[in-house]
Amino acid sequence: MNKQEIMAEHAKLAAKELYGIIELNVEFPYYLTEGFMVYAGECTYREDKTIRFNGAVYKEDELGEMAWYIILHEITHIKILGHTAEFWAELENNFGKTMELRNKFYIESELDGDSYCDFDYSVYEDEYPSNPNEVEYDYENLFSEDDYFQLYKPLGEIK
Numbered sequence: 001m002n003k004q005e006i007m008a009e010h011a012k013l014a015a016k017e018l019y020g021i022i023e024l025n026v027e028f029p030y031y032l033t034e035g036f037m038v039y040a041g042e043c044t045y046r047e048d049k050t051i052r053f054n055g056a057v058y059k060e061d062e063l064g065e066m067a068w069y070i071i072l073h074e075i076t077h078i079k080i081l082g083h084t085a086e087f088w089a090e091l092e093n094n095f096g097k098t099m100e101l102r103n104k105f106y107i108e109s110e111l112d113g114d115s116y117c118d119f120d121y122s123v124y125e126d127e128y129p130s131n132p133n134e135v136e137y138d139y140e141n142l143f144s145e146d147d148y149f150q151l152y153k154p155l156g157e158i159k
Contacts, residue, residue, distance in 0.1 A: 002060040010105040011071045028055035041070045043077035
């Protein structure tokens with residue numbers, strides 16, 4: 001299996017484990033863009049039962065950082081659209097529910113990093129409104145250095 005196939009398989013397993021989803025299409029278009037924004041992933045499950053991961057970031061032979069985070073982020077959008085406090089709480093809860101699956105994903109994909117987010121997303125509710133077009137983001141200062149290190153931690157040894 002190549003890396004995209006592993007990512008797709010684990011996205012489907014996570015959707016089934018979290019929400020009982022049986023039918024899920026996973027695609028890797030080379031770029032996901034809207035205007036000047038480039039996205040790591042996109043969920044259109046309600047329209048066409050599909051989630052997409054940016055093929056320029058998540059390649060057949062190499063997965064970009066935070067792959068597991070992006071998988072769970074898009075799967076969480078199956079249940080909750082937008083980036084509300086409810087969404088961030090659900091995403092954090094989903095990390096706790098899928099620890100074993102996450103560990104298997106990292107072993108199979110041969111990644112040595114983890115993107116378990118263990119901070120309180122509700123503090124970012126103002127930066128992530130339901131309609132992102134309503135806010136101009138200061139991307140350089142969105143997360144502090146401490147937040148970044150909480151986002152991306154070494155996985156360590158898995159038994």
